[in-house]
Amino acid sequence: MCGIAGYYLTSTDAEQSRLEEMARRLAHRGPDGRGFHRRDGVGLAHTRLAIIDLAGGAQPLYSADRSLCLVANGEIYNYLELRRELEALGHRFTTHSDCETILHAYAAWGEAGVERLTGMFAFALHDARKGTLWLARDRLGIKPLYFTKGPGGFAFASELKALLPWLDRREVDPTGLAQYLQHNFTCAPHTLLAGVQKLRPGEWLRVEPDGAARQQRYWSPLRAEPLDLTLDQALERFDALVDQVIDIHLRSDVPFGLFLSGGVDSSLLAALIARRVQEPLRSFSIGFPDTSVHNELAAAETVARQLNTRHSAYEARAEELLERLPHVVWAADDLTADYANLPVSLLAERAGAELKVVFSGEGGDEVFAGYGRYRVNGFKRLLTALRHPGTGGFRTGGMFSNEAAELFQPALAEALRDWRAPFARAWSEPPPAWTRLMRMQYVDLETWLPDDLLIKADRMLMAWGVEGRVPFLDHRLVEFGLGLPDAFKIEGRNGKRFLKLWGERFFPKEHLWGRKKGFTVPIRDWLKGERLASLDRALAASPGIAAWFEPAAVRGLIERQRRRGDRSGPLWALLNFAIWHRLMVEGDGEPPSARQEPFRYLLG
Structure with a gap:
């Protein structure tokens, strides 16, 4: 790397x-x-x-x-x-x-x-x-x-x-x-x-x-083709394939570890690796105590104990993560507003103090259909498709769609007309024989995965001199997962059915079949009170915000967040963009301090 x-x-x-x-x-x-x-x-x-x-x-x-x-x-x-x-x-x-x-x-x-x-x-x-x-x-x-x-x-x-x-x-x-x-x-x-x-x-x-x-x-x-297999035949074929994939991914002349969330993908990855190494596998997890979001530390600890990994768990507080934001934006540089950049950066720094290689479970949801958006009611999807044609009712909602008319300045408003073009192009590319589920997976594999998740997986780790490895994205597994019959991947309200069935050899059913929680970060909890007032001042002072957005509408977003607390996502995106603009347009791309309060950074 x-x-x-x-x-x-x-x-x-x-x-x-x-x-x-x-x-x-x-x-x-x-x-x-x-x-x-x-x-x-x-x-x-x-x-x-x-x-x-x-x-x-x-x-x-x-x-x-x-x-x-x-x-x-x-x-x-x-x-x-x-x-x-x-x-x-x-x-x-x-x-x-x-x-x-x-x-x-x-x-x-x-x-x-x-x-x-x-x-x-x-x-x-x-x-x-x-x-x-x-x-x-x-x-x-x-x-x-x-x-x-x-x-x-x-x-x-x-x-x-x-x-x-x-x-x-x-x-x-x-x-x-x-x-x-x-x-x-x-x-x-x-x-x-x-x-x-x-x-x-x-x-x-x-x-x-x-x-x-x-x-x-x-x-x-x-390249993926629909597979004509029984469930038992598919499980047998996956057995052999995943063994090949893990064996070659473990080739390294330096020690390695794993980011363990306690979810299906990282748990199965931990099980596959742990049985192949002589020493206890090194694992890391992070959680957010005393917040409104799901805390994954307990699930990760359970898996770590079962597999006898040498585990480190970190509890992250708001100030500890927020002060990482300028450095995280610099590290990403191809900007994403993914909340998880912050905790992944912290884990990468901790892991990088002792390791050069870390495994993670990216790709499992796209390849084996784990996301809830793949299971939206068909009638609801049809109505959405009628209102927003081009992607079969998939990937139609934009974060700023409700505010764009009053918030975006003319040049940005003009560019907004084609924001869904990459999704529409990807939706149209698969052959007629592909199912709706396969198309949705394909759209995510072409857009969301490389342009968000893998930027996070690469940049947050490389900023600390750590190589990230993602075995679920071996192209042979991708072709296999895409080609599985829909019924193997989704059953009722359960996604990733195939991977969970295969994983029952390692973990109890209740661990694998519980409702997917996702890796969430409590941004809404953070953007209120004095922090929200600081954000207001920082955005008002940003040349990047002034160049592309209407000041009165930005203040309106702040006020709505203050009253209702439901605009943390858009405000987070604006904060990240303001920092990126200072680094890459106003500045020369030089790294900021690894610890720097983001509002002071913009006002300094």
């Missing part, structure tokens, strides 16, 4: 200092070393977090004749199998790095080699003979990759902040902002920064010598 950055210039070459500045901005992603490549107008930078081949895996990596150069972020989990196959073809490896297989796969099979990789990755490969720069991102978008194009050439990086030196003007993209405000995240290719795009999951991009860039999707969840 690392940070990568670089450029391909079509005019004059850049100074080495430009490349070094990009690497400096990604130092948190790779505290164990840096490496650079510069040739024929191409520059590549790498910051390393050493996980596999600690002594010999430094990057950039080169082919024997040095015509190919690679920088990569992530893990190629099937590298041992690929290495044996490539050595049989005559390839000679110079390291034990998992990423060296990317270099040889390209040499052997060209761009089709990316389809041989099983893992989470984003990489850049310079082919000096062809004069091309080839970028690729893993199938589900676990690892990030951003790029910008201009008159002088092309630049890319693992995070937005590393691309700031390439932008002549730092401006907000109205479409990205409209998407963020309506559903808490921006959908690829959009970001909040005008002129910067993100590569879609399962996509590659090739820059030619003349500066032209070609993009191609090499995988999507549409």
